[in-house]
Amino acid sequence: MKFTISREKFLQPLQLVSGAIERRHTLPILSNILLKVKEGALWLTGTDLEVELISRIELESDFVEGEITVPAKKLFDICKGLSTDNDITFEVNGSKATIRSGRGRYTLSTLSANDYPNLEDWQGDVEFVISQSELKHLIDSTSFAMAQQDVRYYLNGMSLETEDNLIRTVATDGHRLALCNYDYTTSSLPARQVIIPRKGVLEISRLIENSDQTVMVKIGSNHISIKSADFVFTSKLVDGRFPDHRRVLPKETTKAVVADKAVVKDAFSRASILSNEKFRGVRLNISNGELKITANNPEQEEAEEIVDVDYQGDDLEIGFNVAYLIDVMNALDSDKVKFNLSDANASALIEDAQNSTALYVIMPMRL
Amino acid sequence: MSVSYSRKLIHIDMDCFYAAVEMRDNPALRDIPIAIGGSSDRRGVIATCNYPARAFGVRSAMATAHALRLCPDLTLVKGRMDVYKEVSDQIREIFSRYTPIIEPLSWDEAFLDVTSCPLFGGSATLIAQDIRRVIEAETGLTASAGVAPIKFVAKVASDENKPNGICVVAPDDVDKFVAELPLKKIPGVGKVTLEKLHTLGLFTCADIREFPFARLHKTLGKFGALLWNRCHGIDDRSLQVERQRKSVGVERTLSEDIYSRDEVVEVIDYLLPKLVARIANAHADKRIKSQGIKLKFNDFQQTTIEHTRSEFHAGYFNDLLSEILLRRKERGIRLVGLHVGLKDETDIEQLTLPLDGA
Numbered sequence: 257m258k259f260t261i262s263r264e265k266f267l268q269p270l271q272l273v274s275g276a277i278e279r280r281h282t283l284p285i286l287s288n289i290l291l292k293v294k295e296g297a298l299w300l301t302g303t304d305l306e307v308e309l310i311s312r313i314e315l316e317s318d319f320v321e322g323e324i325t326v327p328a329k330k331l332f333d334i335c336k337g338l339s340t341d342n343d344i345t346f347e348v349n350g351s352k353a354t355i356r357s358g359r360g361r362y363t364l365s366t367l368s369a370n371d372y373p374n375l376e377d378w379q380g381d382v383e384f385v386i387s388q389s390e391l392k393h394l395i396d397s398t399s400f401a402m403a404q405q406d407v408r409y410y411l412n413g414m415s416l417e418t419e420d421n422l423i424r425t426v427a428t429d430g431h432r433l434a435l436c437n438y439d440y441t442t443s444s445l446p447a448r449q450v451i452i453p454r455k456g457v458l459e460i461s462r463l464i465e466n467s468d469q470t471v472m473v474k475i476g477s478n479h480i481s482i483k484s485a486d487f488v489f490t491s492k493l494v495d496g497r498f499p500d501h502r503r504v505l506p507k508e509t510t511k512a513v514v515a516d517k518a519v520v521k522d523a524f525s526r527a528s529i530l531s532n533e534k535f536r537g538v539r540l541n542i543s544n545g546e547l548k549i550t551a552n553n554p555e556q557e558e559a560e561e562i563v564d565v566d567y568q569g570d571d572l573e574i575g576f577n578v579a580y581l582i583d584v585m586n587a588l589d590s591d592k593v594k595f596n597l598s599d600a601n602a603s604a605l606i607e608d609a610q611n612s613t614a615l616y617v618i619m620p621m622r623l
Numbered sequence: 624m625s626v627s628y629s630r631k632l633i634h635i636d637m638d639c640f641y642a643a644v645e646m647r648d649n650p651a652l653r654d655i656p657i658a659i660g661g662s663s664d665r666r667g668v669i670a671t672c673n674y675p676a677r678a679f680g681v682r683s684a685m686a687t688a689h690a691l692r693l694c695p696d697l698t699l700v701k702g703r704m705d706v707y708k709e710v711s712d713q714i715r716e717i718f719s720r721y722t723p724i725i726e727p728l729s730w731d732e733a734f735l736d737v738t739s740c741p742l743f744g745g746s747a748t749l750i751a752q753d754i755r756r757v758i759e760a761e762t763g764l765t766a767s768a769g770v771a772p773i774k775f776v777a778k779v780a781s782d783e784n785k786p787n788g789i790c791v792v793a794p795d796d797v798d799k800f801v802a803e804l805p806l807k808k809i810p811g812v813g814k815v816t817l818e819k820l821h822t823l824g825l826f827t828c829a830d831i832r833e834f835p836f837a838r839l840h841k842t843l844g845k846f847g848a849l850l851w852n853r854c855h856g857i858d859d860r861s862l863q864v865e866r867q868r869k870s871v872g873v874e875r876t877l878s879e880d881i882y883s884r885d886e887v888v889e890v891i892d893y894l895l896p897k898l899v900a901r902i903a904n905a906h907a908d909k910r911i912k913s914q915g916i917k918l919k920f921n922d923f924q925q926t927t928i929e930h931t932r933s934e935f936h937a938g939y940f941n942d943l944l945s946e947i948l949l950r951r952k953e954r955g956i957r958l959v960g961l962h963v964g965l966k967d968e969t970d971i972e973q974l975t976l977p978l979d980g981a
Contacts, residue, residue: 408978430975499978535971539909554864556723556906577973601974619974623966 257322258347259293259315263340263357269311270332272487273302276309276459277328289328290372291346293321301372302328307456307491308375309463317343323369324348331355334362375490380474380481382418382448384440388464388471388484394425394436395461397614400583401427401434402454410496413453416480418445426501432580433504433617434587450475451498456491463489504617506603509596513542514566514609517593520547521585523561527551528578530559537623538578542597543571551578574600575623581606584616628772628794631747632862633735635754637714638765638786640731641671641707645700647763656681657698663688670702674786707731710762717757719868721750723905726862734774736862748791755789772797773858779808797856802829809853811846819843828854871905872917872962873897880921880955884948890959891916891940898961902935905965911935913964916943921955935963 273289281287281304290301298313334355335344342358348366355362395414403411406429417424423438423445452460460482464471472483481490527538531551541548545568549561574597584606585593592609606616637643641659646652656676661667667687679694691697711730718725724736735754743749751768758766765787769780772794780800783790792800805827807817819842825831831839831854839847852858873894881887902908914936915929928947932939940961 428976428978430978431973433976499976504976504978532971535973537971550909552906552909558906603974603976617976619976621974622970622972 257291257293257324258318258320258345259298260317260319260343260345261298261313261315262343263335263338265313266344267332267335269300269313269486270335272463273300273309273311274328274332275462276302276304276307278304279329285325285367285371286373287327287329288325288367288372289331290323290325290369292323292369293319294323301374303373303375304455305373306453307459307489309459309490310488311486322348324353325367325369325372326353326364330364375479375492378476378479380476380479382446382475383472384418384423384445385442385470385472386423386438386440387468389466389468390438391471391473391482392461392464392466394423394438395457397436397587398425398427398434399457399461400587401429401432401616402457403429404454406430410451410494410498413451413494414457415449415451415498415501416475417449418475419447420444426498428499428501428504431577431619432583433501434584434614435501435505435616436614438613448475449498450480451494451496452480452491453494456480456489459491460489463487504603505615506596506598506605506617509598509602509605511542511567511569511572511595511597513547513595513597515547515563515593515595517585517588517590520549520563520593521582523549523563524578524581524585527559527561528582530557531578535621536577536579537575537621538581539573539575539623541571541573542567542569544568572597572599574604575621576604576618577621580618584618587616588614628797630736630738630772630861631740631745632771632774632777633737633747633751633754634769634771634774634777634781635714635718635733635735635751635758636767636769636781636785637731637758638767639671639673640710640764641702642673642676642700643764644703644707644710646673648706652698652700655698656694656696657700658687658690659700659702660687660690662699663691672697710764713762714758714766717754717761719905720757720901721754721904723868724862724864726864734777734862748789751789751791755787771800773856774860774862775810775853775858776800776856778810779804782808801854801856802827802832804828804854806831806850809850811849816843816846868905868907868965869967870962870964871898871901871907872960873901874917874958874960876919876958877956880957882955884944887918887944887948887956887959888941891944891961894959894961895937895940898963899935899937902963907963907965908935910965910967911963912966912970914939914943915962915964916940916947917958917960917962918947918951918956919958919960920951921957923957924954925958926950929962929964932963 292299296315298315300311302309338357345356347354351366353364353366399414402414406412415426421440423440426435474481478493479490527549530553531538532553538549538551547563547565551559588608590608594607594609596605603617603619642657658669658672658676660669669683669685669687669690671683672681676697681690681694707730718735722735722737722740726734737747737750740750747770751770755766755768767781767785768789769777771777771780771792776792776797780790780792806812806820836851839851911934913929914932915927917927919925928943
């Protein structure tokens, strides 16, 4: 097996695929990357048994077909450090792989490609094509609310739902929930709901770009894959039942406060500096035309911010984890934000004041 | 080397605390050598002794048997810890009138950070003098104070003019004060360290300043670095404020027992502005979680009523009063107290989404 490639063409796919590979693994071959030359292209594969990423690079100059695995991190570090002036030649001789570039020569150990684990064959029952930017929006609008190492394992991921002309993502860690709806007009989709594990979600977000280029999403009973011109990403699904968001969305709220998003976001960020480091609580005091944000910490330091808002109604004092508020402000890409509230113990529904494709529910904090 | 200081710290140290309490409560002990501690036949140790005893060389932490050899007439007093604790609480309450930032070191000793105290035009010296005055007026005991911009200097200073004295080390004087300091006065320098330092020809902080840091570090390790800093007037430790206050209160013991509601209302009206001021001083207005009244009757029975309230409301004491007066039953009232309970971290609660249905 042999191929020659420019450093530029090789490096970025190599980095992407290496991202799916764990550095230290009990199974040595899982620290390796699979390189395969076949039909005029180089295929790079990385996996951690939960996710798999395959990237394809067209080869131009002479090559010899074959496949092998080498330590991923070492290969990437070497290629990253090589000069941009020379092409890289990769060649397998016996049990070693040699990398040549200019006057440099590196010999890496190999493990047989036959031993490299690949996700078993699976069938997709839902398929749709979506632009990378739309998919990215669906993911980035909600993924921050995913739980992390929660015993309720089904919360350590994101729910992806299809039904007719709707694609919906939902994530929740039990204190807050994020939901994003996308109106899919291309075709009518079957009703499915799956949970993509946290790592898979973060990998997909890393792989896709804010572009009009499309990807094909394929959902099977245990797997999901995202396929573009350059890569195929596959993730196992979390086997579990995701909570029903309809139970969590407040049905009726009594107070609607509309504010300039950038202004409140900055005010939250400043006030957070003097919130209790452990609990991150801030107090919101809502009165006619005004939102007051206050924070204090055990050192008796205090922050107070007053923001003009659109609101007429009864006064309300309610506490929140300021990090949750800031996350939502960051996820919204609107100018105006609307807080729908009821009382100090009831959840708040936060949304773009003009467009409610993304909905955020945050439970208050008793301060 | 110049160091700039931004804080005003006071170290308050009660004079011969346990012994002073005993002398206060039993004037017969006032002029004779006394010590509080365990008896010699039970291998006891001296906790505190008064100045007449110190004249004989008796010191705290000394074995009682040894103390008795030095001073055979020493009167040994068994400690009354509950009384000392009560006085200690009293003193701590006095501190809290000046600043919420208090680091108690023991029952009779504390650091106070008065940097943001608005009293006496912000003069730490005048604040320290007032604290000493109030302690003496309210407990009959004397305290010594050290005023300085850094902790260890404040602590050393409080010892300087003991008993019943004050020593102020202004920021500009720290350098000179530290330079002249014998090394044995620096907290942490014990017998063994002192011997090592003396062997190296080091006796004062000024000597350390002339001494190569690396060698000091090699000889004493981490403590060498710390000592080097101290000798250069560097001590950026802030006060370790214990836990947050759980309540703020005021009370008044009446000169004569009272029986009618109107009389109690009068006392409450007298106490209210003091409570409000105390709440403001402790920056507690945003942490109110309850409001309560305490009464002590002339049979010395005491009762407290407390209701959950998210904010302080003076008028609510009327409701509380109606309820608590039902417990009076013919008895006279000798003490009235008002207080608010404060939330602390354990009261913070993040509510959860009804994911599983409810």
